[in-house]
Amino acid sequence: QRTQDLPQVPTVAESGYKGFEAITWFGILGPAGLPKEIVAKLNADINKALQDPALKQKLSGQGADVQGSSAADFAKLIRDDIPRWGKLVKDSGAKVD
Numbered sequence: 807q808r809t810q811d812l813p814q815v816p817t818v819a820e821s822g823y824k825g826f827e828a829i830t831w832f833g834i835l836g837p838a839g840l841p842k843e844i845v846a847k848l849n850a851d852i853n854k855a856l857q858d859p860a861l862k863q864k865l866s867g868q869g870a871d872v873q874g875s876s877a878a879d880f881a882k883l884i885r886d887d888i889p890r891w892g893k894l895v896k897d898s899g900a901k902v903d
Contacts, residue, residue, distance in 0.1 A: 810871055832870070833880050849877045 808817055818826045834852060836845065853874035855861060862872045875883075 809869070811866065811869065831883065833884075845877050 808815065818828075834848070836848070856872055856874045865872050
């Protein structure tokens with residue numbers, strides 16, 4: 807989707823590269839087994855903070871499209887990215903130093 811800051815700039819797909827998708831995202835993760843009550847509280851507090859106009863403006867000024875989500879939606883985003891980017895890394899032959 808087009809960025810809010812540059813709506814006149816077409817996406818890569820709109821520029822003729824169909825099927826191209828690369829989304830940069832940022833999120834906050836906790837340790838495995840974090841109690842659901844704590845996850846829910848953190849998620850609510852983070853989503854509330856993301857509605858603060860000053861924070862939204864600061865993040866937008868750095869090129870971010872500020873969006874909150876649920877913990878379940880964020881977990882799905884991560885799960886969906888693993889096969890896509892895992893294949894790319896494997897196919898590239900990249901190794902961790």
